[in-house]
Amino acid sequence: ALYNRLVPLSSGKRQFSPIQISRLKKLGIEKTDPTALTDEEVTRFARLDMNPDSVTWHRVLDTNDRFLRKVTIGQSPTEKGFIREAQFDITVASEIMAVLALTSSLADMRQRLANMVVATSHSGQPITTEDL
Numbered sequence: 001a002l003y004n005r006l007v008p009l010s011s012g013k014r015q016f017s018p019i020q021i022s023r024l025k026k027l028g029i030e031k032t033d034p035t036a037l038t039d040e041e042v043t044r045f046a047r048l049d050m051n052p053d054s055v056t057w058h059r060v061l062d063t064n065d066r067f068l069r070k071v072t073i074g075q076s077p078t079e080k081g082f083i084r085e086a087q088f089d090i091t092v093a094s095e096i097m098a099v100l101a102l103t104s105s106l107a108d109m110r111q112r113l114a115n116m117v118v119a120t121s122h123s124g125q126p127i128t129t130e131d132l
Contacts, residue, residue, distance in 0.1 A: 054120040
């Protein structure tokens with residue numbers, strides 16, 4: 001079901017976007033026809049297998065509040081038991097702000113943002129913003 005939403009039918013055909021083809025290459029899958037993927041390749045493509053304890057991106061605010069340095073999220077009944085610790089950073093200290101300050105062009109900014117590691121998979125592989 002997730003794969004069908006990621007690669008929807010358009011005029012009766014499925015077609016990968018350029019960023020999806022880039023993800024396939026990163027996974028070592030050289031196919032560009034969505035119907036040619038095996039079930040295992042579809043699973044590897046669609047599921048990031050992200051380890052929630054390894055998320056490196058923190059929420060950011062434009063205020064420095066010491067009480068928000070460590071917070072517990074996911075305590076609502078609708079979160080189905082996915083409770084974890086998180087924290088807030090001040091906006092100007094975020095990695096994205098550093099990229100905005102150092103970038104030399106739009107293409108450079110896109111590449112720097114795409115290369116940011118946001119977590120790791122359960123197998124230890126880095127997950128970047130481009131993967132998201």
